[in-house]
Amino acid sequence: MSGAQEQLDIKFRLIDGSDIGPKNFPVATSVATLKENIISQWPKEKQNGPRTVKDIKLISGGRILENNRTVGECRSPLCDIPGGVTTMHVVVQPPPMEKEKKVLNDPKQNKCGCVIL
Secondary structure, eight states: OOSSOOEEEEEEEOTTSOEEEEEEEETTOBHHHHHHHHHHHOOTTSSSOOOSGGGEEEEETTEEOOTTSBHHHHOOTTTOOTTSEEEEEEEEOOOHHHHHHHHHHOSOOOOOOOOOO
């Protein structure tokens, strides 16, 4: 489109089925900016929300979106309907340090032994 920048309506579907949005974004918006928007609009009553952009994975059209890509680069011509709302799925990953601490504090560590008969 000449003169006007193309916009996309995007809503973010959380793991429990609730949504954030829809909200209008220019196609030049980066995926990292979308993730920052999700963090700022994360429902306060939901526990274990994302703290950083790295805690979130955005999935659209079955593909995990990379932070350095733009919305325009990530959209699929098969999934996007002109004038429709694009739904992106939000997956929050727990920070890896918490996992490591749990493993270190676990007194029952998996130990195996080999026996040759």
